[in-house]
Amino acid sequence: DPAENRVQEPTPAAYPLFLKLEFSKLIEKMNLRPEEAAPAETAPDVTVTVECVTAEEQARKLLDLFRKADHVTVLALPDLSGVIADCGTGADTALSAEFFFERYTGDWNALLNALFAGNIKKVSHNVKDLTRTLLENGLNAEGFVFDTALAAYLADATSGKYEIGQLFAAYFHTELVKPAYLDPDAFSLLGDVTAAEAAFHSYTSAVDALYGVLAPKLKELDLWDLYATAELPLCRVLAEMELAGCRVDKGALVSFGEMLSEKAAALEQDIYNMAGEEFNINSPKQLGEILFGKLGLPHGKKTKTGWSTNADVLEKLRYEAPIVGAVLEYRQYAKLRSTYAEGLLKAMDPDGRIRTRFQMTVTATGRLSSTEPNLQNIPTRTDLGSEIRRMFIPAEGCVLVDADYSQIELRLLAHISGDEAMRAAFTTGADIHTATAAQVFHVAPGDVTHEMRRRAKAVNFGIVYGISAFSLSQDIGVTVAEAKAYMEAYFATFPGVRKYMDDVVAKAKEQGYVETLFHRRRELPEIRSSNFNMRSFGERVALNMPIQGTAADIMKLAMVAVEKRLKRELPEAKLVLQVHDELIVECPEPQAKAAAKLLEEEMEQVAHLSVPLTAEAHWGRNWLEAKG
DSSP: OGGGGSOOOOOTTHHHHHHHTTOHHHHHHTTOOOOOOOGGGSOOOOEEEEEEEOSHHHHHHHHHHHHHSSOEEEEEOTTSSEEEEEEEOSSSEEEEEEEETTTOOSOHHHHHHHHTSTTSOEEESSHHHHHHHHHHTTOOOOOEEEEHHHHHHHHOTTOOOOSHHHHHHHHHSOOOOOOGGGSTTOOSOOSOHHHHHHHHHHHHHHHHHHHHHHHHHHHHTTOHHHIIIIIHHHHHHHHHHHHHOEEBOHHHHHHHHHHHHHHHHHHHHHHHHHHTSOOOTTOHHHHHIIIIIISOOOOOOOBTTBOOOOHHHHHHTTTTOHHHHHHHHHHHHHHIIIIIIIHHHHHBOTTSEEOOEEESSSOSSSOOEEESSOSSOOOOSSHHHHHHHHTBOOOTTEEEEEEEESSHHHHHHHHHHOOHHHHHHHHTTOOHHHHHHHHHTTOOGGGOOHHHHHHHHHHHHHHHTTOOHHHHHHHHTOOHHHHHHHHHHHHHHOHHHHHHHHHHHHHHHHHSEEEOTTOOEEEOGGGGOSSHHHHHHHHHHHHHHHHHHHHHHHHHHHHHHHHHHHHHHOTTOEEEEEETTEEEEEEEGGGHHHHHHHHHHHHHHSSOOSSOOOEEEEEESSHHHHTO
């Protein structure tokens, strides 16, 4: 019917959908407005009294009220020059107190110390960052009972949108006006102060409303224990780690960068000589013209932008011509120089320490990520890459103690799958890769060669990540048929693993999500997709997330336990870095043995599995040496 194809007015359902999809311009263009939300989806309708606090006596009365309250919702400006604290005073009444440094006539630091003491139960947003700022200024940073950003992340780990306004729009289907001076780049009251304050108040009340929704949601999803024992306590641990930072040997780093520059310059000349002309080695287009156009090396299909010269393509051509190996080596030197030798120098503070930022709401598996700079991505597979770890040194008179979980993901696979053969290998203390190789290649453990063990190791870890026979063949340099045979032999050796893989994928398809042993969950709509690639991705995630996510949960619990015991027994020692399955502590040299023992004990005892959870600690005068 042609009439049905006429342009219609958008339905009310368009607004929340467009809000979720971030179609801001379309919302404006189509003049969309939120519907009246259902009562259950709206924040409680309360009468709020706003009080501007200027005098100490006034503040004292409010602090007494706060100490008796069930909770106080607190938001602070990035430079702590303003704080708003909301507190319920009755069934349908509340108080919103605003504290601004410029208006307060009393002792500002004393006020902040009292507000952020442990005897006031506080709800906030991004508690780790606020904790760091408070500690940086020598202030109390205690009493936080809920973080709406962390709670929203646990409730939906793949959203990636945990800013207050985004969450309020998602949960209450309406938008908030963002306060101009909540922006990290703006540190003072600008423009229309009244409007800015109103927006600030709206954000604080939004956090309180989100607390009302998210706290029961975590309990409903069986996530409260993980939240209370790992995520929330970790805020303080990470804030202190960020402030401590890692000391770096500036002189050694400069020398390392100069050496890399010399090596790169020499290779540059070699490449020009082999090419018979000078060109921009960093230009994929120009490099492609030399390798495939001029030298006629095997290549794929040429596109509008030229031939592909990425690492995978060049690795396959490494032995076709010497120039390819030289280009790969040149790239390695150039990347190490720009990313690490120069990048770390830029990130170094005047006291010679680098202070990374740990992000808690980025990965879907629960792992922490490190930014500004990323210290979790320092290369370890090459000798030159490992040398960067030598640049990380302790303070004078101290050592670095490095504790690493031993094959935690494979141990978790043995525990979760229940495979008896794999459990037996770990229980008897056998090397799991040698044991696997012996079974797969039908030889005695003593006859396993280095190459057999390497291939078995690739199969072991590949299985955890849901690897295909094709990908495995690429990793270990065999045919697809051989790789498939290895995998079949592996599953014949560890039948419980195959059953686990089949069961976890089937369960994920049935319930639409997967979860860790500690109930961290990841929604998996992809696993029901009609698109083969999307569905395959979902199946790989279903296989890996319970294992990698449980490893992340265990590491977080271990960090909290280690920090608590360090403060009690070795207060001069401090956690300075976490990288995947390892923790690094800086401590006075005479305490190295005690710190290593403490790390191993806490990391091993934090979870009880059907196979031993083992950690090994070593110490040294730099990170590389401490790796053992």
